[in-house]
Amino acid sequence: MSKCEQCIIRQFNSLKSLTKEELIRISGCKTTKTIKKGEIIFEEGENINGVFCVKDGICKLSKLSANGKDQIVKLVVKGDLLGQRSLVGEESANLSAVALNDMEVCFIPKHEIMNDLQQNSKFSFDVLQQMAKDLKESDDIIVNMAQKSVKQRLAETLIYVYNHFGNNDEGFLDVILSREDYANIVGTATESAIRILSQLKKEGLISTSGKQIKIEDLKGLESIE
Amino acid sequence: MSKCEQCIIRQFNSLKSLTKEELIRISGCKTTKTIKKGEIIFEEGENINGVFCVKDGICKLSKLSANGKDQIVKLVVKGDLLGQRSLVGEESANLSAVALNDMEVCFIPKHEIMNDLQQNSKFSFDVLQQMAKDLKESDDIIVNMAQKSVKQRLAETLIYVYNHFGNNDEGFLDVILSREDYANIVGTATESAIRILSQLKKEGLISTSGKQIKIEDLKGLESIE
């Protein structure tokens, strides 16, 4: 089994602030899992009791609302920690995590890492910083949800995916989301998301091939209002 | 000047985890301010470089969106800390804070409290817990914004205000928000908020007297869909 202290992924998250000794101990108790596209990592209400370090792949964090629709709150990617909130409270998960492509994650049990969170102040400060960043992002999303049109939000989502995950060889966005996923990020009906993508296509801002989307005019997308 | 170590307010926030020595030091460098209703405590983009401990009163945290409307993200009340995020990053404030009634706050400069955040792990863990709670709340608001109707959101806001601030002697909500504030919490046009309040009045779920609102049928409000 691979070792945390040699794992390059930890450079991207708070685990980088652990000492070599701490890493070795954690390496001994972690479990590595492979998760297939579409599989559930954990569900709303579940007791996860640990954090996942995402070695590869992408997943969505979402919450089921009363009307039966899933609202995607955040995309979690390679290098991120997943389930950090489970460390600081006894409550169960507020969101569900579902893989958007094949993933590899390491699970670190809560009881193994809690000591470090209490003792290693550099580590806990790092976690605090990450949480503060997440909070800022969530607050910004609230403002967008409340004040921007569906078209603007969808355009911004495309730009977000482009900025964070880039293109593949053929120039298509490297992360493939279904129209339903886009709708669930933007907070609209699937048909509305589809309709707006068609519209963006007609306006020459994007092009598509099946589920793949290519951004043709970034400036144009940015200036939608 | 009053002393932090004797201040009862700190029991309600993370400052309760500071040692007596830490409190005495902080007491010596804090400044107490009185803020009148409507006054700005800090603005988006400002460098606040410290936290405010709210001794009395209520303020709104909001962000100006591109279309010129203010979106209220959170209400901060007596006992809360304000500006916690300024402690964990160098960036300027993401939100503006404006008093909703007369307030009394104590300002603690960042450089005085940063050491405690790094050294006192109980304190930093407390801050972390609060941040995690805020994050959960923000995520829940995103879901509500995306998936619920304006009427539902407004009803929930009324219930929220009722649960958190209660009634005055005459049975009216003890916090008086303008119709515009309600609109800015819910993320709708002021006229829409007014219209829906009128509707709720006709349905017998609330009654009003000027800006004052009385909840007449809590169950009814809760069951709007």
Place this chain on the structure above:
DNA sequence: GACAATATATGATATTTGTCATGTTTTAAC
């Protein structure tokens, strides 16, 4: 490569929400 399952696409229509206009009430200042 055929087939079923799933996802995408689009029209027609209903509903929700926003905008503009205008009048009334409330609040706060003198």
Place this chain on the structure above:
DNA sequence: GTTAAAACATGACAAATATCATATATTGTC
């Protein structure tokens, strides 16, 4: 108390978005 400013209220209409129906395309499976 008067009065001007601000906040509240409501109608008429426009725009945005959701819903329902149905057709087509794509994807994964055998």
